[in-house]
Amino acid sequence: MRNRIRAALTIWMIVAVCAAGCVGPQNSMWQEEFGISERTLVPTGRNQYFILEPGFQLVLEGKTGFLGRNYEKLSITVLDETKKVKGVITRVVEEREWKNGNLIEVSRNFFAICERTNDVFYFGENVDMYKDGKLVSHHGAWLAGKNRARAGLIMPGKPRVGMKYYQEIAPAAAMDRAEILSLDYMFETPAGSFSKCLKTKEGSALNLLEREFKTYAPGIGLVQDEKLLLTKYGFINMN
DSSP, X not given: OOOOOOOOOOHHHHHHHHHHTOOGGGOTTSBOOOOXXXXXXXXXXXXXXXXXXXXXXXXXXXXXXXXXXXXXXXXXXXXXXXXXXXXXXXXXXXXXXXXXXXXXXXXXXXXXXXXXXXXXXXXXXXXXXEETTEEEEOTTOXXXXXXXXXXXXXXXXXXXXXXXXXSEEBTTTBOEEEEEXXXXXXXXXXXXXXXXXXXXXXXXXXXXXXXXXXXEETTTEEEEETTEEEEEEEEOXXX
């Protein structure tokens, strides 16, 4: 997912984390086991806050950085493509991010939804990072089944306030996790005003100082990612 650059942990942070007993996914407060092998997973479907249907697209934009000097744009498009990951057929969702008109990141994310519960699981991503128009790295890429990585939960089918769960379980690359703060949040964007939104606080076990807030609207999905707000959504022509 976006913004994969993580600062190195300082010595005092490591000491504090060890003292608190919450290093990595073994912290029992954060759900990391989802019974993936017992699920009936498919690449197409939706739950209240996450749509996995080819052609659906979200566009978010906003000013970021010091005094809002940067302008960023993020597009999220559900592609008419699938990829088998650890025996599961997943849906490919492409994210493209621009800063001041320049493409800085393209990621292809792999999701599958449980037919019974509508839980949506995250099986990994391919990442291309760009600088001055040139590909410079694949930082943050991971794939379930490789290097001890396992699928995480990206959006529960029946969310509850207080739920804490790992979205990515890739110890060598990404350990993002989310906590649900509200299911009745009101939020206004350039694309409209939304009620009964799901609000999350997200961070990483690899950097405990990393934190961001996101908002998901019913029937749409992500409408706010920190300072980026939804400007357009709906189905597009994939031809």
